[in-house]
Amino acid sequence: MKPIVFALFSAAALGAALPVCARGAKDPAVICAEAEERYVEMFGMPSADAEGVRVVTMYKYNFCPAHITVLVGTTVRWVNVDKRTSHSVQVGSTPESDRAFPEEYIEFTFLVPGDQDYLCGPHWETQKMIGMVTVQD
Numbered sequence: 001m002k003p004i005v006f007a008l009f010s011a012a013a014l015g016a017a018l019p020v021c022a023r024g025a026k027d028p029a030v031i032c033a034e035a036e037e038r039y040v041e042m043f044g045m046p047s048a049d050a051e052g053v054r055v056v057t058m059y060k061y062n063f064c065p066a067h068i069t070v071l072v073g074t075t076v077r078w079v080n081v082d083k084r085t086s087h088s089v090q091v092g093s094t095p096e097s098d099r100a101f102p103e104e105y106i107e108f109t110f111l112v113p114g115d116q117d118y119l120c121g122p123h124w125e126t127q128k129m130i131g132m133v134t135v136q137d
C-alpha cells in the first residue's frame with residue numbers, strides 16, 4: 001500500500017453545508033459495514049486502530065463514514081477498500097488528489113477549524129460520493 005499525499009496544508013474553511021445524507025436508494029450503514037469488513041481483511045485490524053490518523057474508507061461510491069469530526073491537526077486517511085474502482089479526494093477548493101486504487105490511500109491534514117466538504121472527483125456527480133470533515137479547535 002503506498003500513500004498518495006497530495007496536500008499537507010489545509011484548505012480554507014468553506015462553511016457550505018453539504019447534502020451528505022441525501023444518498024437515494026443506497027444504504028450507507030450496510031455499505032459501510034461491508035467496507036469495514038474489507039478493511040479488516042486487508043489490514044488485519046479495525047480501521048479505528050490505525051495509528052496517528054483517522055481512517056475513512058472508500059467503498060461502493062461511499063465515504064465511510066461520510067461525516068466525521070476531528071481535532072485541528074488531524075490527518076485523515078481515505079483508504080480504498082473497493083475491489084476494482086479507483087477514487088480521488090478533493091478537499092474544498094484544493095487540487096484533486098491522484099486516484100487511489102484498491103488498497104491504496106490518500107491523506108490530508110486539517111489545520112483550519114470549521115466544516116470542510118470534500119468529494120471524489122470521478123464519482124461525486126454521478127454517485128453523490130461526497131463527505132464532510134468537521135474540524136474542531
Ligand SMILES: [Cu+2]
Pocket residue numbers: 061086087088120121122123124129
Ligand atoms: Cu469515487
